[in-house]
Amino acid sequence: MNLRSRRKATTFAAGMAGLALVVSACSGSDSASTNAQGFPETITLAAIPAENSTDLKASYEPVIKLLEQETGSTVDFVQASDYAGVVEGMIAGNVDLAFFGPFAYVVAGINGAELTPLGAVVKTKGATPGYQxxxxxxxxxxxxxxxxxxxxxxxxxxxxxxxxxxxxxxxxxxxxxxxxxxxxxxxxxxxxxxxxxxxxxxxxxxxxxxxxxxxxxxxxxxxxxxxxxxxxxxxxxxxxxSEMIAGSVFAANDDLGADSIAKLKTVFEEKLNADALLAAGLCTGDCRITDERAWGVVPASDSDYDGVRHVCEVTGSEKCQG
Known part of the structure; x- marks a missing residue:
């Protein structure tokens, strides 16, 4: 079976599987059950692969280790099969943290997800977030x-x-x-x-x-x-x-609360990079994070994604309509 027929046969099923996985299988944060540091006992982190990967979680291990160390929570990592699954999981309140491509981040907000960017990834130390x-x-x-x-x-x-x-x-x-x-x-x-x-x-x-x-x-x-x-x-x-596109971004569900999100922003901006992770013994070798193989995370704000919103308007994409 060639690529075209294979994708036509599997795209719908894969999308539904990804959405069901994130929306139904994840428990999300439980505001009634928090640990001594004010975080949920379990934090759900969702992502999709940028490439065909059977073990996406391996590229997130330094992120998971850092989060567990800094929050005292158990991190439940979920690999979704498509962007829609992660967006719907965030909207449903079953995903606490997610790694979004810029478009998926914008679409999540347009469709009602209340989320805060924690930081955008960069390829190398000192680089500006973005790609083409x-x-x-x-x-x-x-x-x-x-x-x-x-x-x-x-x-x-x-x-x-x-x-x-x-x-x-x-x-x-x-x-x-x-x-x-x-x-x-x-x-x-x-x-x-x-x-x-x-x-x-x-x-x-x-x-x-x-x-x-x-x-x-x-x-x-x-x-x-x-x-x-x-x-x-x-x-x-x-x-x-293309023109330069705003970088892929880690975002938090606002259900986590302002205090927890502020703590997470500090962790992501100051400690989620190869230098800090290596110094803390949380990774070895080249120490890259996510399957974009990023050096680390730098500060990001919602306004950084206004360029994506503009392209939404230009294209008239139905996904940008909410």
Whole structure:
């Protein structure tokens, strides 16, 4: 079975499984049962993989260890299968902390989640949060040299809720005159979209010829997949780059309370980075966090994501309507 038919058969089921996992299986915080430090006995931390990962939790181990040390709580880590699961889990009050892509963070707020950013991830010490979406094709594909050439093609996206794998690409396609809006219906009218499920899966499908072109975020293509031997340098060519996108962000459910959130912000901003984690003995080696392989976390505010909200308006994405 090729990628397209496989994804069509599994996307709906996977999305429902992810939503059920987070909304139904998680207990969330229990305000009636707090520990001596004022935190819930159990804190639920949810995330989705940026790449096809069977063990996402391993990349969050330093985060989990730090949280348990600083809060006295047991951290229940939940790997959801899609963005909708994490957003719905936060809205339902069954997720205490989540790691969001920028679009998912904005969509969560639009749809009623009351949440506070704790910090955005950066790739290296001293860096500014942010990344870019790439429009990609095979290096030897002479027929595709820009987004206008995506019209009528089989195009790999990541997930309809992905910032760099759908929202910003749809804005680029509108600007290039390929799509009328960022709605899934208008994208489907302009090309054949294939939702790969992960940034790495999208890039691999392009390299294999399952998609004529597609999208993934910069570090995945330039660094991660090359270091893992999944792509060769120069195997794909980048025919489009988005503007800088606000960084992926850790956010807290406001149900945790202002005092607990203030404590968590301090922990994330001051102690959730490779230098501090190594000094505390909470990780070894290169000490990267999340499957974005970030160096650490820096302060972030809700207004940092106004650019994403603007792209929501430009694309007319139905997910931005609430």
């Amino acid at each position: 979406s790439y429009g990609l094709t095979k290096a030897d594909n002479a027929d595709i040299n820009g987004l206008k050439d995506f019209a009528g093609k089989d195009v790999c996206f990541v997930d309809p809720g992905s910032t760099s794998g759908f929202l910003y690409p749809s804005a680029g396609l509108i600007e290039a005159g390929v799509a009328k809006s960022g709605s899934e219906a208008d994208i489907s009218a302009a090309m054949t979209p294939i939702y790969a499920g992960g940034h790495d899966a999208s890039a691999l499908a392009i390299a294999a010829g399952d998609c004529d072109a597609g999208f993934a975020f910069d570090t995945m293509v330039d660094k991660t997949m090359i270091e893992k031997g999944e792509l060769k340098p120069g195997q794909l060519k980048t025919v489009w780059k």
